[in-house]
Amino acid sequence: MGLAKTEMFTDMQNEIALFAKVFGHPARVAILQHLFKINSCVCGDLVNEIGLAQPTISQHLKELKHLGLIKGNVEGTSVCYCINTDNWTKMKETMLQFLDQDISNKTDCC
Amino acid sequence: MGLAKTEMFTDMQNEIALFAKVFGHPARVAILQHLFKINSCVCGDLVNEIGLAQPTISQHLKELKHLGLIKGNVEGTSVCYCINTDNWTKMKETMLQFLDQDISNKTDCC
DNA sequence: AATATTAATCGTAATATTGCAATGAATAAA
DNA sequence: TTTATTCATTGCAATATTACGATTAATATT
Numbered sequence: 001m002g003l004a005k006t007e008m009f010t011d012m013q014n015e016i017a018l019f020a021k022v023f024g025h026p027a028r029v030a031i032l033q034h035l036f037k038i039n040s041c042v043c044g045d046l047v048n049e050i051g052l053a054q055p056t057i058s059q060h061l062k063e064l065k066h067l068g069l070i071k072g073n074v075e076g077t078s079v080c081y082c083i084n085t086d087n088w089t090k091m092k093e094t095m096l097q098f099l100d101q102d103i104s105n106k107t108d109c110c
Numbered sequence: 111m112g113l114a115k116t117e118m119f120t121d122m123q124n125e126i127a128l129f130a131k132v133f134g135h136p137a138r139v140a141i142l143q144h145l146f147k148i149n150s151c152v153c154g155d156l157v158n159e160i161g162l163a164q165p166t167i168s169q170h171l172k173e174l175k176h177l178g179l180i181k182g183n184v185e186g187t188s189v190c191y192c193i194n195t196d197n198w199t200k201m202k203e204t205m206l207q208f209l210d211q212d213i214s215n216k217t218d219c220c
Numbered sequence: 221a222a223t224a225t226t227a228a229t230c231g232t233a234a235t236a237t238t239g240c241a242a243t244g245a246a247t248a249a250a
Numbered sequence: 251t252t253t254a255t256t257c258a259t260t261g262c263a264a265t266a267t268t269a270c271g272a273t274t275a276a277t278a279t280t
Contacts, residue, residue, distance in 0.1 A: 036213075052118075083216060188255085
């Protein structure tokens with residue numbers, strides 16, 4: 001039914017899934033990489049950079065902002081976006097706990 | 111239209127998005143954590159462990175296998191699954207390139 | 221005030237994902 | 251051979267996501 005049963009998983013499993021989900025679209029990956037590259041960016045520049053329509057980019061930015069990975073500041077008629085460094089660091093630590101699971105003592109059983 | 115325009119993104123951006131997408135559901139996160147924890151597991155055990163129906167677990171396993179993150183071996187009537195350590199390491203390196211982008215010289219502009 | 225610029229929001233269509241019951245295939249056990 | 255066990259596959263319904271045109275809101279410019 002297209003509905004993840006979050007109540008049967010741990011908080012951490014749900015948190016990892018939420019972060020991963022937002023990275024699960026190349027446009028959002030590209031937006032974040034560009035924000036890292038130039039430190040600060042307005043929505044219109046991202047529209048030119050990425051090549052999707054303005055409402056589409058705006059929606060992706062909304063999701064990134066909702067998860068706290070970016071900040072947005074109104075500056076006149078434009079909006080300045082940048083990485084939320086504190087939250088990015090926290091997210092990275094959570095993801096690393098998942099990605100860095102001990103693999104050294106694994107025998108390839110299959 | 112619910113269709114990611116992969117042709118407008120780099121191979122790496124698409125690859126990151128594919129890996130992230132498969133981590134974007136807590137059941138798959140839980141499956142992988144359990145496989146790491148006990149090294150090897152049959153499908154039926156995962157059904158008991160996770161609490162979803164057998165066809166649902168089977169489908170999640172299929173996606174993980176399709177991306178090469180796990181291996182599956184038939185052993186009589188049961189099927190043994192385990193982490194594909196080589197591919198896990200490769201995936202981790204790709205994800206780290208994305209997660210570990212330099213944050214040190216960032217001024218919080220917003 | 222009138223117009224231009226910028227970005228969010230709304231509505232809608234197309235596609236994807238999730239979950240499970242039912243079924244099928246394959247081996248094991250009797 | 252018959253029955254049980256285990257897991258994959260199919261088909262379906264419910265929900266989510268993606269993308270964009272049209273519109274709206276807000277500030278800037280003239």
